[in-house]
Amino acid sequence: MTGAPAQSAVRLRLDLSYDGSAFHGWARQPGLRTVQQTVEDALCRVLALSAAPRLTVAGRTDAGVHARGQVAHLDVPAGSWAQAAGMAARRMGRLLPADVRMHAIDSVPDAFDARFSALWRRYSYRVCDDPAGADPLRRHETLSYSRLLDLGRMNEAAACCIGEHDFAAFCRRREGATTVRELLRLAWARPERGVAVATVVADAFCHNMVRSLTGALLAVGDGSKPASWLAGVLAARVRDPAVRVVPPHGLCLEEIGYPAAADFAARAGLTRRVRPGPGGCGGS
């Protein structure tokens, strides 16, 4: 598979956001409500296709994980797109349920691949550490944490993870897949009183990696582990039972970074060699 659409087909890029609370994650599963199935079924109607198309997604989010900047691509017959293009965004807005929004649908060069062309993924993890202070309006996207967090300690501990490492200690291992990733950013800030938010950026993430890193840093932030503990866990390169995988509802896929159009194919080729396989790279 070269990843290019068949002749007389056009490749489309979708930009999506969703509240993951009522979805069993991104990926289609028989009998369960998933984001993929919901969006594919709406596309099938709007583009008047004979069967639901298959989306390729940048970040396969787990059940309960949210997205503000998810990206997916699909190939459709050029004729279908020519007929539907003008009204597609508006009709998708009407067809999709309130917990999924499509921000844009556009034709892109054939070399664009939502998953393999991506340069980086940015996630956030939102925690409230004020026992009485959680904002009930944002409880669906915020972990309530019963102990006060020292963000200085957490950022000090996080520094050892920046750069290219084998993150096996923070991942669910998959046969034949590398757990080496390049972590570009891992930083905590307080955007409002009583709320701590992690910003986590990497070229890609292994399964559970963001939630495991967050769990480890919460243990450092509440004082139950020393800041130096994290470097040892990372270096051991085996899953550490002391690292808690935090719940999904604090996690949100915020943004995917892509190169300029001329570099889509080169990036995709490089990524496919490093991280082959059909599974997608969900960081959630």
Add this chain to the structure above:
Amino acid sequence: MTGAPAQSAVRLRLDLSYDGSAFHGWARQPGLRTVQQTVEDALCRVLALSAAPRLTVAGRTDAGVHARGQVAHLDVPAGSWAQAAGMAARRMGRLLPADVRMHAIDSVPDAFDARFSALWRRYSYRVCDDPAGADPLRRHETLSYSRLLDLGRMNEAAACCIGEHDFAAFCRRREGATTVRELLRLAWARPERGVAVATVVADAFCHNMVRSLTGALLAVGDGSKPASWLAGVLAARVRDPAVRVVPPHGLCLEEIGYPAAADFAARAGLTRRVRPGPGGCGGS
């Protein structure tokens, strides 16, 4: 009634926030889930009272309206408070459902009255005017508006309402109650792309006043009414059917302002003369 607690009673102030989505408003109603009943029932258990106490609230919010800074008071036997005080906040946190949080419970001078001592109330109204851009995670607190809003026009129109006016044009009239209020602030801003938020501050609000003012300003902002229209509506002092009362879920009671403790009684006495009656002053 003087508003002071009986001897050997202590007056308590509660600071509350709630997601109004699943409540039939603040005020108790038989057979319906309300914020007042939920909080009073929890207080009854935590303070080991023989019957649910009655709260006096600063802003009686309507069904679906949210609060981040609601304030209420109640009087309880001094003995009950002495026994419960140390653990009251934590126990309330465990008893209350996730859509109501109590930020604080403290004893206050007898002259404090959550409703009548208040100097001002601040509400926000949140609107998304990007047809595809609404954040699904904040849809419960955001009105989706299908037309682009010109905030400059809206702020220009709003200026005529600042100060003391008879707001009868924007209120549901109640027999024997004045509709004169002092509007201290009414300003729109864009805290993020595609989102417009009104900040509305007044000494107090008549019923539906914030939602009617917001509805009128949306009509100015989308171009369907000229900026000068609002001054005419206000001056007419009769309910104008062209003013739409916007839905409750965009509205949030953000903060109540009180004077220094020495002025609680003086402020309450003044307010009772101007706005008597048992009904509370819900601005929602």
